[in-house]
Amino acid sequence: MLQRQMPVWASHYPADPCQAEDGRPSATCTLEEGLSPCHLLTVRVIRMKNIRQADVVSQTDCFVSLWLPTASYKRLRTRTISNCRNPEWNETFNFQIQSQVKNVLELSVCDEDTVTPDDHLLTILYDLTKLRFREKTHVKFPLNTEGMEELEVEFLLEESPSPPESLITNGVLVSRQMSCLEVHAESRRQKKKRKMKGLLVTVTESFEHTQRLAPCLQPCHTNPACFHYPKYFLPQVHMEAPKSRWSCKLFCCCARQNSPVCRPLSCLPDSQAVTLPVNENCELHMKATPCSQALDVRLGFSLCQAELEFLQKRRVVVAKALKQVLQLEEDLQADEVPLIAIMATGGGTRSMTSMYGHLLGLQKLNILNCTSYVTGLSGATWTMATLYRDPDWSSKNLEPAILEARRHVVKDKMPALFPDQLLKFKEELQQRKQEGYKVTFTDFWGLLVEACLGDERNECKLSDQRAALCEGQNPLPVYLTINVKDDVSNQDFREWFEFSPYEVGLQKYGAFIPAELFGSEFFMGRLMRRIPESRICYMLGLWSSIFSLNLLDAWNLSHTSEEFFHMWTREKVHDIEDEPLLPEIPKCDANVLDTKVVMPGSWLSNTFRNILTYRAFVSEFNNFLLGLQLHSDYLQNHQFSMWKDTVLDGFPNKLTESMNHLCLLDTAFFVNCSYPPLLRPERKADLIIHLNYCAGSQTKPMKQTCEYCTEQNIPFPKYEVQEKDDNLKECYLMENSQEADTPTVIFFPLINDTFQKYKAPGVERSPEELEQGQVDIYGPKSPYATKELTYTEAAFDKLVKLSEYNILNNKDKLLQALRLAVEKKKRLKSQCPF
Numbered sequence: 001m002l003q004r005q006m007p008v009w010a011s012h013y014p015a016d017p018c019q020a021e022d023g024r025p026s027a028t029c030t031l032e033e034g035l036s037p038c039h040l041l042t043v044r045v046i047r048m049k050n051i052r053q054a055d056v057v058s059q060t061d062c063f064v065s066l067w068l069p070t071a072s073y074k075r076l077r078t079r080t081i082s083n084c085r086n087p088e089w090n091e092t093f094n095f096q097i098q099s100q101v102k103n104v105l106e107l108s109v110c111d112e113d114t115v116t117p118d119d120h121l122l123t124i125l126y127d128l129t130k131l132r133f134r135e136k137t138h139v140k141f142p143l144n145t146e147g148m149e150e151l152e153v154e155f156l157l158e159e160s161p162s163p164p165e166s167l168i169t170n171g172v173l174v175s176r177q178m179s180c181l182e183v184h185a186e187s188r189r190q191k192k193k194r195k196m197k198g199l200l201v202t203v204t205e206s207f208e209h210t211q212r213l214a215p216c217l218q219p220c221h222t223n224p225a226c227f228h229y230p231k232y233f234l235p236q237v238h239m240e241a242p243k244s245r246w247s248c249k250l251f252c253c254c255a256r257q258n259s260p261v262c263r264p265l266s267c268l269p270d271s272q273a274v275t276l277p278v279n280e281n282c283e284l285h286m287k288a289t290p291c292s293q294a295l296d297v298r299l300g301f302s303l304c305q306a307e308l309e310f311l312q313k314r315r316v317v318v319a320k321a322l323k324q325v326l327q328l329e330e331d332l333q334a335d336e337v338p339l340i341a342i343m344a345t346g347g348g349t350r351s352m353t354s355m356y357g358h359l360l361g362l363q364k365l366n367i368l369n370c371t372s373y374v375t376g377l378s379g380a381t382w383t384m385a386t387l388y389r390d391p392d393w394s395s396k397n398l399e400p401a402i403l404e405a406r407r408h409v410v411k412d413k414m415p416a417l418f419p420d421q422l423l424k425f426k427e428e429l430q431q432r433k434q435e436g437y438k439v440t441f442t443d444f445w446g447l448l449v450e451a452c453l454g455d456e457r458n459e460c461k462l463s464d465q466r467a468a469l470c471e472g473q474n475p476l477p478v479y480l481t482i483n484v485k486d487d488v489s490n491q492d493f494r495e496w497f498e499f500s501p502y503e504v505g506l507q508k509y510g511a512f513i514p515a516e517l518f519g520s521e522f523f524m525g526r527l528m529r530r531i532p533e534s535r536i537c538y539m540l541g542l543w544s545s546i547f548s549l550n551l552l553d554a555w556n557l558s559h560t561s562e563e564f565f566h567m568w569t570r571e572k573v574h575d576i577e578d579e580p581l582l583p584e585i586p587k588c589d590a591n592v593l594d595t596k597v598v599m600p601g602s603w604l605s606n607t608f609r610n611i612l613t614y615r616a617f618v619s620e621f622n623n624f625l626l627g628l629q630l631h632s633d634y635l636q637n638h639q640f641s642m643w644k645d646t647v648l649d650g651f652p653n654k655l656t657e658s659m660n661h662l663c664l665l666d667t668a669f670f671v672n673c674s675y676p677p678l679l680r681p682e683r684k685a686d687l688i689i690h691l692n693y694c695a696g697s698q699t700k701p702m703k704q705t706c707e708y709c710t711e712q713n714i715p716f717p718k719y720e721v722q723e724k725d726d727n728l729k730e731c732y733l734m735e736n737s738q739e740a741d742t743p744t745v746i747f748f749p750l751i752n753d754t755f756q757k758y759k760a761p762g763v764e765r766s767p768e769e770l771e772q773g774q775v776d777i778y779g780p781k782s783p784y785a786t787k788e789l790t791y792t793e794a795a796f797d798k799l800v801k802l803s804e805y806n807i808l809n810n811k812d813k814l815l816q817a818l819r820l821a822v823e824k825k826k827r828l829k830s831q832c833p834f
Contacts, residue, residue: 313472346378357803446541
């Protein structure tokens with residue numbers, strides 16, 4: 001029977017995270033636990049015909065490499081046949097595969113070189129879903145139709161003698177059954193004269209891989225070495241005994257005693273100790289036990305229970321504020337309260353400063369208390385993180401907080417670069433490295449931001465912001481970045497990655513971990529090594545990692561097309577699914593991937609690609625998806641499909657779950673907005689207040705969001721701004737009343753329009769005050785360029801007052817948007833009373 005699974009860290013969440021706010025099971029929660037059979041796959045690499053000549057002097061020295069990462073992390077290979085145009089191998093390889101996992105076999109044809117690295121000629125990607133059970137499938141892969149080049153392979157899929165495997169899945173990711181091998185080395189006699197060398201133990205397919213054990217005299221050990229491995233990967237344990245300096249090569253017996261010992265772990269009985277002799281002086285005690293099925297990664301698309309509880313409390317605050325602002329006669333019922341959010345873009349110190357002004361204006365209108373979320377990226381996160389140090393910030397007058405921010409913006413930043421301060425930075429970064437983090441320039445940038453925006457070391461962490469949410473007293477902050485790959489343009493691959501005080505995770509995969517565990521090491525959904533949570537300054541550096549772009553990112557920011565560069569930065573992929581040489585195997589469903597041949601680029605194109613895609617300062621964190629695998633139907637999962645927007649989504653072996661590290665950078669390098677967390681179906685924002693701070697075109701982020709949502713079939717209002725950037729109004733209301741799931745958006749571009757003549761709504765400036773209304777935001781001599789960290793007092797005050805004015809001057813439109821949201825909520829309630 002399939003059951004919902006609760007993570008081990010969820011003890012502070014009192015209810016089932018798969019339940020909706022009203023207590024009913026959430027429609028988006030598909031978390032399942034159950035047994036699923038494994039299959040035995042036999043692959044026979046037969047021959048290759050008309051192979052291309054890789055060397056100038058001789059024919060190719062050819063071998064075939066096989067890689068199936070869902071069955072083994074090890075690459076297998078055939079023997080090398082030298083100087084042959086039509087090599088024939090007839091070699092057989094066996095894999096044990098899981099039927100509920102997307103298994104894509106990679107067959108790489110290579111040319112072996114003795115002096116230089118082996119040449120990779122091509123790779124075939126073959127979806128094993130095409131295979132018929134208990135029937136041999138003979139395939140001739142056409143590699144080059146002009147040269148009649150082909151690879152002949154035979155497949156056979158049969159029952160596995162192993163029992164069914166226990167799986168946990170949310171329909172996109174699969175956590176497989178894992179075991180823990182406890183190993184203790186015992187020395188049979190004591191050596192007094194010198195310390196015995198450690199025993200080198202390797203468990204293939206395990207997370208730890210290799211550890212050195214110090215043999216002791218006791219048969220039991222209170223702290224044995226542990227190896228965590230997927231049980232059905234058929235791992236082996238390798239032991240290499242310590243070699244004595246007196247071991248003589250003349251005596252073959254000594255050589256035999258010190259030869260490595262290898263044993264498969266599949267024969268070990270669960271939870272029973274087994275002794276394995278290594279040599280006459282040492283033996284190994286081992287015990288394999290199944291790991292707990294409870295995961296430390298939350299697999300599920302619903303909101304976590306802590307956030308659901310927050311929304312329930314916040315709804316009370318919002319209902320009271322809406323009644324006051326809209327002057328309603330009756331109290332709003334719980335299901336009549338709209339979800340209202342603030343969405344801020346990036347823009348360095350400009351966005352930080354302007355956001356203070358916008359929030360002050362919303363606070364004066366009491367609209368700040370009507371919001372349940374505030375999302376941001378880049379410089380907007382500097383404002384958000386600073387405000388959330390105070391658990392009651394939104395209920396207090398924001399003017400003192402603005403004065404404090406002003407003090408830091410106008411101060412001299414040079415002391416942060418003095419030698420004594422840089423020495424402190426160096427010592428702290430060394431400490432961070434010792435804790436287990438991969439230190440990059442982004443970490444230094446975070447320390448620099450902290451020094452520029454504060455007076456002292458800030459010990460606060462992201463999880464500490466829960467104190468500002470415990471009673472629903474403030475809107476919930478969500479910070480946004482994108483996950484990318486080192487050697488790929490973010491136009492080809494990027495994934496939304498969100499941070500909240502409760503959880504961080506990837507909404508595309510439905511995988512989340514508690515905020516305090518971000519950066520720790522995970523494997524197959526279990527916590528392997530806990531690393532201390534980062535101070536908030538490192539998060540600020542990550543969220544505003546303006547130095548992480550590569551040359552291709554820079555090109556994308558200034559142009560609308562990168563087709564020329566794709567000739568050099570993408571591998572050549574040929575779809576050979578419809579080639580006549582392939583057997584006519586009916587596709588089961590849309591989840592079956594086409595057979596592809598990937599041709600690596602030339603030396604010149606690879607060099608050019610490395611130059612264009614190289615990121616010197618990208619943030620890298622331990623990947624908490626490591627070891628998890630994609631479900632066989634992941635492509636058809638509604639939640640995955642909603643965010644399926646990159647070239648690599650159809651290449652499961654290259655997606656995030658196979659990477660050791662997450663590569664995170666500023667979202668502004670793709671789209672300068674933080675909409676995605678609010679567009680998740682689980683949150684369903686009814687009204688979004690768009691606060692824009694980007695440089696250049698003020699409408700570009702809105703246009704890009706509209707285009708993105710249209711392509712992804714995500715409910716979003718159509719782009720309706722008709723004016724050009726140099727003639728924009730202060731506020732635009734965008735709605736689609738015909739579609740229930742489409743949020744209303746009220747858009748505030750950062751412009752200076754009527755503020756030039758009015759110092760407050762309806763209050764004209766005197767001739768002496770006209771200069772205060774001249775705010776040069778984007779001109780060539782503007783003091784608000786994104787690169788600027790320091791403003792004058794006058795420049796700071798002008799930008800704050802401009803932002804506040806633009807909110808106050810559009811009070812009527814804001815109230816109209818609030819009324820529309822309330823009316824729409826009531827209308828939906830009447831249409832669906834249950």
